[in-house]
Amino acid sequence: MAYEHASIERRWQEYWDAHQCHTPDLDRARRPFYALMMFPYPSAEGLHVGNVFAFTGVDIQARFQRHRGYDVFEPIGFDAFGIHSENYAMKVGTHPMRLIPNNVANFRRQLRQMGLMVDWSREVSTTEPNYYRWTQWIFLKLYERGLAYRGKAPVNWCPKCATVIADEQVIDGMCERHPDTRVEKKVMEQWFFRITDYAQELLDHLGWIDWSDIVRRAQINWIGRSEGALLRFPVEPGSSSAGAADGPIEVFTTRPDTVFGATYMVLAPEHPRVDALVTPEKRAEVEAYREATRRKDSIERMDLSREKTGVWIGAHAINPATSQPIPIWISDYVLMGYGTGAIMAVPAHDERDHEFARKFALPIVEVLERPADAPPEGAFTSAGKMQNSGPFDGLESEAAKAKITAWLGERGLGEPRVQFRLRDWCISRQRYWGPPIPMIHCDVCGIVPVPESDLPVLLPELEDFRPEGSGQSPLARVEAFHRVACPKCGGAARRDTDVSDNFLDSAWYFLRYPSANDDQHAWDPERTKRWFPVDSYIGGREHSVLHLMYTRFLCLAFRDMGLLPPDPEFKGEPFKRFRAHGLLIKDGDKMSKSRGNVVIPDRYVEEYGADTFRMFLMFLGPYELGGDFRDSGIVGIRRFLERVHRWCTEELPGYPEGPLPREAEVKLHQTIKKVTVDLETLGYNTAIAALMECHNQIRPAAVRNRFAAESFVVMLSPFAPHLAEELWASLGHAPTVEDAPWPVFDPALTVEETVEIAVQVNGKMRDAIAISRDAEEAEVRDAALAREKVRSQTAGKELRKVIYVKNRLINLIVS
RNA sequence: GCCGGAGUGGUGGAAUGGCAGACACGCGGGACUCAAAAUCCCGUACGAGCGAUCGUGUGUGGGUUCGAGUCCCACCUCCGGUACCA
Numbered sequence: 001m002a003y004e005h006a007s008i009e010r011r012w013q014e015y016w017d018a019h020q021c022h023t024p025d026l027d028r029a030r031r032p033f034y035a036l037m038m039f040p041y042p043s044a045e046g047l048h049v050g051n052v053f054a055f056t057g058v059d060i061q062a063r064f065q066r067h068r069g070y071d072v073f074e075p076i077g078f079d080a081f082g083i084h085s086e087n088y089a090m091k092v093g094t095h096p097m098r099l100i101p102n103n104v105a106n107f108r109r110q111l112r113q114m115g116l117m118v119d120w121s122r123e124v125s126t127t128e129p130n131y132y133r134w135t136q137w138i139f140l141k142l143y144e145r146g147l148a149y150r151g152k153a154p155v156n157w158c159p160k161c162a163t164v165i166a167d168e169q170v171i172d173g174m175c176e177r178h179p180d181t182r183v184e185k186k187v188m189e190q191w192f193f194r195i196t197d198y199a200q201e202l203l204d205h206l207g208w209i210d211w212s213d214i215v216r217r218a219q220i221n222w223i224g225r226s227e228g229a230l231l232r233f234p235v236e237p238g239s240s241s242a243g244a245a246d247g248p249i250e251v252f253t254t255r256p257d258t259v260f261g262a263t264y265m266v267l268a269p270e271h272p273r274v275d276a277l278v279t280p281e282k283r284a285e286v287e288a289y290r291e292a293t294r295r296k297d298s299i300e301r302m303d304l305s306r307e308k309t310g311v312w313i314g315a316h317a318i319n320p321a322t323s324q325p326i327p328i329w330i331s332d333y334v335l336m337g338y339g340t341g342a343i344m345a346v347p348a349h350d351e352r353d354h355e356f357a358r359k360f361a362l363p364i365v366e367v368l369e370r371p372a373d374a375p376p377e378g379a380f381t382s383a384g385k386m387q388n389s390g391p392f393d394g395l396e397s398e399a400a401k402a403k404i405t406a407w408l409g410e411r412g413l414g415e416p417r418v419q420f421r422l423r424d425w426c427i428s429r430q431r432y433w434g435p436p437i438p439m440i441h442c443d444v445c446g447i448v449p450v451p452e453s454d455l456p457v458l459l460p461e462l463e464d465f466r467p468e469g470s471g472q473s474p475l476a477r478v479e480a481f482h483r484v485a486c487p488k489c490g491g492a493a494r495r496d497t498d499v500s501d502n503f504l505d506s507a508w509y510f511l512r513y514p515s516a517n518d519d520q521h522a523w524d525p526e527r528t529k530r531w532f533p534v535d536s537y538i539g540g541r542e543h544s545v546l547h548l549m550y551t552r553f554l555c556l557a558f559r560d561m562g563l564l565p566p567d568p569e570f571k572g573e574p575f576k577r578f579r580a581h582g583l584l585i586k587d588g589d590k591m592s593k594s595r596g597n598v599v600i601p602d603r604y605v606e607e608y609g610a611d612t613f614r615m616f617l618m619f620l621g622p623y624e625l626g627g628d629f630r631d632s633g634i635v636g637i638r639r640f641l642e643r644v645h646r647w648c649t650e651e652l653p654g655y656p657e658g659p660l661p662r663e664a665e666v667k668l669h670q671t672i673k674k675v676t677v678d679l680e681t682l683g684y685n686t687a688i689a690a691l692m693e694c695h696n697q698i699r700p701a702a703v704r705n706r707f708a709a710e711s712f713v714v715m716l717s718p719f720a721p722h723l724a725e726e727l728w729a730s731l732g733h734a735p736t737v738e739d740a741p742w743p744v745f746d747p748a749l750t751v752e753e754t755v756e757i758a759v760q761v762n763g764k765m766r767d768a769i770a771i772s773r774d775a776e777e778a779e780v781r782d783a784a785l786a787r788e789k790v791r792s793q794t795a796g797k798e799l800r801k802v803i804y805v806k807n808r809l810i811n812l813i814v815s
Numbered sequence: 816g817c818c819g820g821a822g823u824g825g826u827g828g829a830a831u832g833g834c835a836g837a838c839a840c841g842c843g844g845g846a847c848u849c850a851a852a853a854u855c856c857c858g859u860a861c862g863a864g865c866g867a868u869c870g871u872g873u874g875u876g877g878g879u880u881c882g883a884g885u886c887c888c889a890c891c892u893c894c895g896g897u898a899c900c901a
Contacts, residue, residue, distance in 0.1 A: 214819060214896090221818065224900065253901060266901095308899085331899095338900045345901090352899055421900055544896080582820095583895085590894085619839075621828065625820075628827060636839045639854095686829070689838035696838090758834040763882045765834055789868095803881050809833045811881055 003645040005609025009722040013115060021736055022074065022117045026514050026527055029071035034531050035062035036575070038539035038547075039079040039126075039506050040111075042103040044088060047110040048598040049617065049629060050584050050591050056614045057581055057623050057684065058538045059116045063718035064679045065536075066117070067742040073531065074117050075513035077124035078104050081132070082502030083161055083177065086433035090466060096433050097461060100127055110601065115610045115721050117738075122516035126505040131512065132435035133456030134522035135505055138554070139427075139438055140449050145561055147194045148427070150447065155426060157186035162467035163430045164188060185294070188471060191437060191498070193425040195553045199223055202422075202552055205571060211578040212624070218544035224421025228254035229405040231344060231414040233265055235277065236316040236325045243277030249317055249328070252339030252419050255349065256405045257397040259321040260389040261367035262344035263357070266310065266329045268336040269293040277328060279314030286313050286330065293332045308333055308356045319344075320413040321390070321404070331356065339419055347379065354379035368397055425550060427501050432465035432474040434499030442486035442493035451487050457495070473497040507550040510534055510574065529565050534575045538682075541580035548578070579682055582626020584617075591629065599629060611720035612638045618684040618719060627685075640692055641723055644716065647699050648709065648727040655704040666752055667697045668708050672745035675715050684719075691715060706731075711743035759784045760811040761793040777804040784810050 016022060024032075037058035040051055062074040080100045089096040104125065111118065124131055142148040155164045158175040165175060165183070175181045195202075203223045206216045232248035249265065267274055269290045278286045289311045310331030319326050333352055334343050347357030348366040357364050368384035370376070383397045391407075392400050408414030428437065436457045438450035450457055460481045465474050475481055475497040486493035508522075514531045515524040551574055558564040559572035570576060583590050586597045604613045616637040621627030660668065671694035678687035691712070698708050709731055717724030717737050728737035751773060757780055759767040767789040771780055781802055784790055794814050801813035 217819065218896065221897070226900075228901085251901080255901080306899095333899045333901095335900070343901050350901070352901075355899095419900080541895085585894090588894095619827085630827070630840090633827060633840045640839085642854095685827095686838085689829070692838055756834080760833085760882070763880095768834060801881065803833090805833055809882085811833080813881055 003642045003723075005611065005722070006606075008726045009113070009115065009610055012722045012725045013112065015725070015735060016117075017120075019736075020121075021738060023119050023121050024071045024073050026073065026531065029073075029530065031070045032531055032535075033062075033065045033070035033072045034510075034534045034536070035059075035065065035072055035074045036510050036534045036537045037074070037076065038537075038543065039077055039509055040107060041079050041082070041084060042100070042107040043084070043593070044092070044099065044103050045593065045598065045600070046103070046106045047601060048591065048593075049601050050598070052114055052601050052613070053584050053617045053626075054538070054540065054581055055111070055114065055116060056617055057682065058536075059114075059118075059614075060618065060679065060684060060718040061536055061538065061682075062117050063721060063738065064742070066738050067714060067717065067740060069741065072117065073119060073514070075122050075124075075510075075516070076111065076116070076118045076120075077509055077513065077516075078107065078126070079502070079506050079509070080104065080125065080127045081434045081499075081505050083163065083165075083429070083431060083433070084502075086431060086465070087161070087177065089433070095461075095463065095465070096127075113605055113610055114601070114614065117721070122513050124509060124512050124516050126435075126509070129456045129458060130519070132459075132505070134512065135435045135500065135508070136438040136450070136455050136457055137452060137522055138504070138508060139500065140452060140455075141561060141563065142193055142557065143439075143449055145557065147197065147557055149192055149194065150189060151192045151424070152187060152189050153192070153426070155186055155188055155190060156183045157188075157471075158183055161431075164190065164426065164428060186471065188428075190426050190428040191439075191496075191500075193427055193553070195425045195550070196420060196422055198553050198556050199225070199420040199422050200418075201556060202549065205552070205573055209570075209573055209578075210576060212541070212580040214541055215544040215548060215578060215580050218541075219549060222422060222545040222549065226254050226419050226421075228252060228417055228419060229256040229401070229408075229414050230340070230417035231256060231259060231320060231405075231408060232412070233262075233317040233320060233326075233344065234413075235328075236318055239279070239314075239316040239325070243273060243315055246273065246276060248320075248413070249273060249342050250340045251342045251344045252417055253344055255346065255397075255401070256408075256414065257386065257389075257392075257400040258346040258349045258367050259319070259344065259404060259408070260392075261346040261348045261365045262319050262321070262326065263347060263363045263365055264326045264329055264345045265317050266331050266334045266343050266345050266353075266356070267313075268334045268341040269330045269332055270336040271330070271334075271341045273342075274313060274330055277313055277315045282312065282314035286311050289330060296332065308352070308359055310356065310360065312360075320408055320411070327362070329356075329360075337423065338421065349379055349381055351379045351381060425501075425503075425553070427504060428498040429501055430471055430473040430498055431467055432459075432462060432499065434502060435459065435505070436475065436481075437496040437498050437500055439496040440484055440486060440493050441496065442489065442491060444491055445486055445488040445493075448486055448488050448493070454487070459499070473499065475499070503546055503550050506547060507554050510537075525565070532564065533567070533570050533573060535577065537575040537578045538581055539578075540583070544580070551575075579624065581623050581682075582621070584620070584626055585628045586630075599631075604631065604634065608634055608638050609641075609722075611723045612641055615641070615688060615719045619688045621685055623682045623684045637688075640695070641720060643699070644695060644712075645723065645727070647695070648713070649730045651699075651702075652704050652709060652731075655702050658703045658705065660698060660701050660703060660705050660708055662753070664698045664701045664708075666749055667694055668711065669745040669747075669749040670694075672711060672715065672743050673747075673750050676742070676745075679718065688719065691719075707743075710740070713737065714740045714743055755807045757784075757807065758809040759787065759790060760809065761790060762813055763811060766790055766793055773807060777802065777810075780804060780810050781812070784812060 037055050062072045066072045085096050089099050156170050158165050160178040160181045170183045175183055231251050234248040235244040237244050310329045312327050312329050315328045316325040317328050345353040347353040347364040367388045369387050370380050386392045386395045386400055405414050405416055438457045440448045442448050460478050482495055484493055484495050511523040514527045518524050555574040556572045589595050591598055616634045671690050674690045675687045713724050713727045724737045753773055754770050755773050756768050756770050767787050769783050797814035800815050803811040
């Protein structure tokens with residue numbers, strides 16, 4: 001009987017559904033294991049093989065744990081809010097409310113045909129009111145806690161998206177979604193979440209959480225902690241009468257040791273003090289520069305090769321160390337968004353300041369001795385011995401940092417300071433396709449949250465949902481939505497017409513899954529206690545800093561609000577283990593819609609079956625590195641599964657029952673060991689290779705051995721679940737193979753009785769000898785020396801030394 | 816610039832410092848067949864040789880070691896991330 005994948009896969013998918021095989025009892029599970037895959041973003045093109053690659057890796061993990069006796073919960077949902085969907089809807093001219101259900105249905109069909117062990121009874125969808133009411137509820141909770149605030153800030157504005165986008169969505173100054181569109185700066189009033197309150201804790205936890213190293217590093221860099229000092233530079237009295245009265249200008253520096261070399265200061269053009277500090281005769285020039293900066297888009301501003309520009313604003317500050325007046329400049333190389341938006345410029349010891357000073361002929365004072373081996377020109381940016389620094393001359397600069405900070409501190413001119421690169425999370429989006437922000441603006445009462453009992457704030461159906469480009473959300477055009485009575489005073493008020501960032505939708509979805517059908521809570525406390533944190537989360541490294549950081553932040557905040565149980569072990573971290581999988585490469589390029597090289601799985605599933613396709617994707621390369629997708633190899637997997645099928649269903653019944661030959665038995669036990677380890681470490685490609693090797697060896701033995709056949713089928717099951725069910729039944733078992741325990745190997749049977757030992761002469765391979773296991777050196781040496789090939793190499797020479805690695809190799813050193 | 820990752824046969828890729836190329840694809844040969852497909856078997860890094868065999872070989876150049884794809888140093892190339900962060 002041929003391997004007919006279509007009927008086999010249909011049969012078992014129907015069986016799983018009919019018997020609810022993948023719907024664990026969430027309240028009574030004794031050994032819960034939460035296997036999470038990343039929320040798919042259903043697009044019209046449907047699922048592509050990149051998604052399948054990702055999900056299959058999760059499913060294999062889930063099935064493996066199920067065989068190990070865990071109650072596995074593997075949920076899925078759809079993340080269909082957001083700018084991607086909205087832009088696509090505009091492109092095809094269909095309303096997202098009508099478009100999304102079709103896309104989701106198509107996605108669901110494709111996912112089902114892959115044979116994932118997904119609990120379809122707990123599917124969630126971010127665009128459903130019963131989901132986004134809780135997204136809005138989270139907003140309210142953060143607001144209550146003081147973690148949501150309204151701020152005016154220069155934000156990234158994409159003219160094509162016609163909305164504000166996050167820093168993280170700006171790629172090289174271009175919009176993430178429109179690589180040809182430069183992102184502009186625009187000052188707007190926005191909602192922010194105070195993720196920076198958690199900067200230190202988010203950083204600390206990265207020291208111990210079990211996550212892919214690459215993601216931990218990316219987050220560490222993103223948080224960007226740096227230690228230094230906050231220094232105060234008084235404005236020179238008289239140089240700017242209006243500006244001096246507002247107190248000193250604060251700067252952040254990591255090099256307080258070089259403060260004696262600060263010969264000028266630079267403020268960001270947007271710095272709020274500029275207006276008051278500028279002298280009348282300089283005002284016109286300064287205004288012109290500030291206007292030019294405003295118009296400059298971020299790509300221009302970030303271009304490092306560009307020559308430095310700037311304007312002296314006419315005023316002076318006092319260097320707090322030297323008490324000398326230094327000029328105050330503005331320049332766009334100082335960013336308002338980092339530190340205080342102002343710097344002390346030390347041209348001798350900072351490359352940027354050096355370049356600027358050269359251009360504008362500002363004084364350069366070296367306050368560190370330049371070692372003889374350092375280049376004589378340019379800024380000297382390393383540590384060194386202090387000079388021209390008054391009482392600190394001769395000190396090592398590293399040691400001087402704290403001393404100078406303390407010395408300035410005595411006069412109230414400085415203090416130690418830790419600065420983070422991480423910024424608060426801008427939540428507002430001036431778009432249509434997202435959950436409305438549940439806030440009301442009242443002229444009398446100010447900002448008033450929507451009462452919880454009024455949630456959800458439904459997103460109105462709006463035929464023309466295009467953004468205007470004015471910065472106003474399309475929702476502002478809907479009078480019935482916009483105008484509302486103030487919940488506090490009852491007077492006329494206005495709803496916030498922005499929607500929240502799509503990253504908020506996906507920052508808590510895994511909390512919703514176990515409580516997907518709960519109308520009373522966002523997440524049921526008892527269930528959450530049992531299923532949180534998530535045991536295994538596997539996803540793309542493109543989410544290293546955005547999704548994964550926001551998610552961690554929310555969970556730490558929920559923990560502090562008492563919305564999540566205290567957790568001394570994982571300290572509120574949502575994912576016990578996170579692993580980043582690799583990307584699929586196609587024709588030397590990463591597979592993506594924008595490159596137009598995506599591959600759709602349907603054709604392959606139809607022709608070869610889901611099992612073959614799953615296994616093929618896992619065989620392409622190391623799961624955590626990704627692989628090169630070329631379909632030429634898929635027949636290899638197909639042939640393998642056909643052989644296994646034939647072996648189980650046709651050959652085994654005719655074979656005599658009996659033990660495997662020793663060699664095959666050893667191979668079997670070695671394979672169990674190897675596959676077990678490989679599944680734990682996501683080494684799927686080598687696990688498959690090991691199964692093939694094993695099969696190639698036990699099949700020719702031509703015996704019917706229960707343990708061998710059953711072990712093999714169970715090990716195959718995470719990769720090829722439908723076929724494994726079929727074979728499990730053919731071996732005489734009742735369904736389902738998922739309940740079969742993972743095979744256990746006998747360590748004594750993982751080692752051969754005789755081993756082949758490599759023989760080297762002077763480090764060069766010359767021969768190999770078979771000898772009994774754990775043989776003593778003398779025995780191996782004598783055997784080696786007796787070999788013809790060895791003799792020809794050692795003839796007439798003296799044996800100087802023997803290096804023997806048991807069961808591996810012997811190296812004879814002769815002279 | 817900085818931080819990661821990767822460079823191994825015709826191809827995808829294997830290799831706790833110990834026989835480089837497992838496992839596959841492809842290719843060559845054979846069996847079966849009237850023939851083909853499918854299947855099965857054998858071979859397949861490169862060079863020299865009829866051959867046994869010998870030599871060379873994991874991006875480049877050095878080094879450590881009895882022994883290096885693996886460790887160290889200095890480079891080159893590709894991919895990803897990030898960037899006037901003071």
